[in-house]
Amino acid sequence: xxxxxxxxxxxxxxxxxxxxxxxxxxxxxxxxxxxxxxxxxxxxxxxxxxxxxxxxxxxxxxxxxxxxxxxxxxxxxxxxxxxxxxxxxxxxxxxxxxxxxxxxxxxxxxxxxxxxxxxxxxxxxxxxxxxxxxxxxxxxxxxxxxxxxxxxxxxxxxxxxxxxxxxxxxxxxxxxxxxxxxxxxxxxxxxxxxxxxxxxxxxxxxxxxxxxxxxxxxxxxxxxxx
Amino acid sequence: xxxxxxxxxxxxxxxxxxxxxxxxxxxxxxxxxxxxxxxxxxxxxxxxxxxxxxxxxxxxxxxxxxxxxxxxxxxxxxxxxxxxxxxxxxxxxxxxxxxxxxxxxxxxxxxxxxxxxxxxxxxxxxxxxxxxxxxxxxxxxxxxxxxxxxxxxxxxxxxxxxxxxxxxxxxxxxxxxxxxxxxxxxxxxxxxxxxxxxxxxxxxxxxxxxxxxxxxxxxxxxxxxxxxxxxxxxxxxxxxxxxxxxxxxxxxxxxxxxxxxxxxxxxxxxxxxxxxxxxxxxxxxxxxxxxxxxxxxxxxxxxxxxxxxxxxxxxxxxxxxxxxxxxxxxxxxxxxxxxxxxxxxxxxxxxxxxxxxxxxxxxxxxxxxxxxxxxxxxxxxxxxxxxxxxxxxxxxxxxxxxxxxxxxxxxxxxx
Numbered sequence: 001x002x003x004x005x006x007x008x009x010x011x012x013x014x015x016x017x018x019x020x021x022x023x024x025x026x027x028x029x030x031x032x033x034x035x036x037x038x039x040x041x042x043x044x045x046x047x048x049x050x051x052x053x054x055x056x057x058x059x060x061x062x063x064x065x066x067x068x069x070x071x072x073x074x075x076x077x078x079x080x081x082x083x084x085x086x087x088x089x090x091x092x093x094x095x096x097x098x099x100x101x102x103x104x105x106x107x108x109x110x111x112x113x114x115x116x117x118x119x120x121x122x123x124x125x126x127x128x129x130x131x132x133x134x135x136x137x138x139x140x141x142x143x144x145x146x147x148x149x150x151x152x153x154x155x156x157x158x159x160x161x162x163x164x165x166x167x168x169x170x171x172x173x174x175x176x177x178x179x180x181x182x183x184x185x186x187x188x189x190x191x192x193x194x195x196x197x198x199x200x201x202x203x204x205x206x207x208x209x210x211x212x213x214x215x216x217x218x219x220x221x222x223x224x225x226x
Numbered sequence: 227x228x229x230x231x232x233x234x235x236x237x238x239x240x241x242x243x244x245x246x247x248x249x250x251x252x253x254x255x256x257x258x259x260x261x262x263x264x265x266x267x268x269x270x271x272x273x274x275x276x277x278x279x280x281x282x283x284x285x286x287x288x289x290x291x292x293x294x295x296x297x298x299x300x301x302x303x304x305x306x307x308x309x310x311x312x313x314x315x316x317x318x319x320x321x322x323x324x325x326x327x328x329x330x331x332x333x334x335x336x337x338x339x340x341x342x343x344x345x346x347x348x349x350x351x352x353x354x355x356x357x358x359x360x361x362x363x364x365x366x367x368x369x370x371x372x373x374x375x376x377x378x379x380x381x382x383x384x385x386x387x388x389x390x391x392x393x394x395x396x397x398x399x400x401x402x403x404x405x406x407x408x409x410x411x412x413x414x415x416x417x418x419x420x421x422x423x424x425x426x427x428x429x430x431x432x433x434x435x436x437x438x439x440x441x442x443x444x445x446x447x448x449x450x451x452x453x454x455x456x457x458x459x460x461x462x463x464x465x466x467x468x469x470x471x472x473x474x475x476x477x478x479x480x481x482x483x484x485x486x487x488x489x490x491x492x493x494x495x496x497x498x499x500x501x502x503x504x505x506x507x508x509x510x511x512x513x514x515x516x517x518x519x520x521x522x523x524x525x526x527x528x529x530x531x532x533x534x535x536x537x538x539x540x541x542x543x544x545x546x547x548x549x550x551x552x553x554x555x556x557x558x559x560x561x562x563x564x565x566x567x568x569x570x571x572x573x574x575x576x577x578x579x580x581x582x583x584x585x586x587x588x589x590x591x592x593x594x595x596x597x598x599x600x601x602x603x604x605x606x607x608x609x610x611x612x613x614x615x616x617x618x619x620x621x622x623x624x625x626x627x628x629x630x631x632x633x634x635x636x637x638x639x640x641x
Contacts, residue, residue: 101552
């Protein structure tokens, strides 16, 4: 992993949250670098902190302690507005349950991030169409999520993650809601993206899925297992 | 701009998927705005017609009388009845004031009916005055001729009739030169006045004008009742010189106090009435109505606003996941806030527009079905718009803020 361009760096990240009156230490000092064209799997038992880590890395959540850098800028103290901008410009997300907006068509769902990126409506749809075509869904553009199969939905979600040309694509259990054959198709797409030079960080508990990645980070009780 | 249109059309999409709910939500606003528009346009219509009618009476005339038009508090009628009568000589004296163009005596009484052949007009007012009556009171002699000085001085039994009387008695012939009987006295009709219309539902044309010198003879003054002593006598109609109303009021007051021999510590024993007083009184009455309506409308708009807030809160809760997804792909708090705020504004504006349309139709319907005439002004529509937009903003802010402040992780987990 040497001589690669560093995208983001988490230093000694801790996260404590309160469940009622009990403090839960989800992360207890985790450091991780994400470099250009990395393909990383984060693994761990449930409660190991893997979801919390990917949330912090993707700026959906903030750390209680520790620093997080993006392009040499410290962003751990960013405001909500600034974090929203970072999520929009730098990162793409793929969720286990697809998380598409049910009332929008596949095309509109894919264009959604561009909606918040000051891109003209015309360009939004052009770019969304282009990505959907690339991912093999040109005949599904006007379909709504409930008119598509799980695999198709997840492909739309991947297209949405790609549409604003992110630096890192985060995937949280991307095959968790799919049968093994469809899951394999999705992994093939992710592999293809990495082959094209994209950076993918995913969370999974599935050994076979994790094996696709070039590096595996194992978490246990909020710490990285060496 | 493009973005805004985009967002507005987005919110329409939301309403389409919850048609009944959106409609019920806006019902409060619809009712509120409908009430405001309908009632305001009716009040405005009434205002305009009353203002026009007051103008019709003959604007900026001063009426010197024993009684006031606008009573404030208790009136001692016995005392009013004891006031000295106003006389044609007073009118002559007032006419000589430099601030006054002319003053004329006017006296009237009502007769049960006037007949001509088989035709009859009932409840006719007989007015006694002089040759200046018509131009002082903005009456125009349409056919025939006006009084002459001689008609008055020589006590000629001649009359000029209002158009209502003319139409009633002479449907198919010219009244000029015909003779009618008033209290068994034969009068020759020398002219007909042009139609003046109505004042507060009463025809202004149901009258016969005769010389006051004749009037005194055929209608002897009754001094029996307090009422007759107050209202039965002459009233002096004073036409001030242009722009001199205030000075004329002062001059007439001073002159009349002198003529009645009042000392400095005595109150006036006459009243000076003007159209302005009538107008002010009328405006006071409608202003009270206006304020009451605005208060009622405000309450219904607040109720409507609470409805909007309620449904927006439900909508935020229902769409928690959507908010989480939007935030995950880069929507800022401000984006989410704008989205929900636009939704609540559009929702209440739709209500407002429906209310404006229903309110205007209601006013139009009332205009057709009743003598009340509605007048819709642009400012009312603007008011309806403004009201509903502010309700949308005011009651939309809290739900929109709540949506904007959602934590993306928690929102995404929400089932």
